[in-house]
Amino acid sequence: MINDLIYVYCIVNSLPELDHNMKSKGLKFLIFDDFYVIVKYVSENEFSEENFKKNLSDLQWVESNAREHIRVISEMMDCCTVIPFNFGTIYTSEASLKKFVSDYYASLIENFHHIKGKEEWSVKIYCDRKALSEQIDELSEEAAALEKQIMASSPGKAFLLKIKKTGLIENEIIRLHKNYGQKYYDEFKNLSESTSLNNLLPKEFTGREDTMILNATFLVNKNKVADFISTVETCRKKDGNSGCFIEATGPWPPFSFISIKEKQ
């Protein structure tokens, strides 16, 4: 079948360097106005509306294509500032892609200006409830005060106070999670140009035993990236024993900081 659909990876605003490997994969760029659109011609077999939808139910297909999507965009980041498209954006003709570029010209320029010289970094922080509850008397004044009371009480009263403490620990853990999340967020925000908060993911998605307490993305100026990474390392050393685990990944293409507005 002829490859006549256009799969779009990203737009760059300077002449891209496509190496031999990329060209052999069928990647090419189309020039519209001041922009270079990185594309690949793909077949209806895979990407017609109907077949694409079918393929989306095949997670293996999704994974390999999503990885390829990010790989191509990341490679372009080496030479250019990129505006990434989301996975599976297909145009049926060059004319229609050209129309998109000229319709959104001003917004594209604005976005390039916003992301120039910056990288997207993701920070996810997890907290181990067990580690927190074991240290709760050191971390919470209220818990410590209650523990003191328990120690000084008769067995009967101590029993009741222990039940009270179980409830208190639950609330204190929630409070500590919020505090830690906010503290880390503020710390990384200070080193960033923009931030984006994402939903906290439940354990069934993270595959981890501990609780996610922060899921944020930061747009970091390239000259601040070293500071950003060393802050991750410092936080990790400082708070490693408190049951918090910091996962930082990047540099990602600036997926979270693109906003293409409708033409006025």
Added chain:
Amino acid sequence: MHNNVIDRSKDFTLLELLDRVLTKGVVLRGDIVISVADIDLVYLGVKLLLSSVETMERLKSGKPIIV
């Protein structure tokens, strides 16, 4: 220069990847795009996949890049 995602993109978890590429960047501007309902279906697939113990172990061993 620090490690770039491309060299080690295999190490990213599927979820981390999908979180970005499905709903962010330039969205809903093509002639054919993934609908919100389709995205939900992909996530449902991920959820089913993750509920298998074997997959969970595989994903756990494929640790994301940690700086």
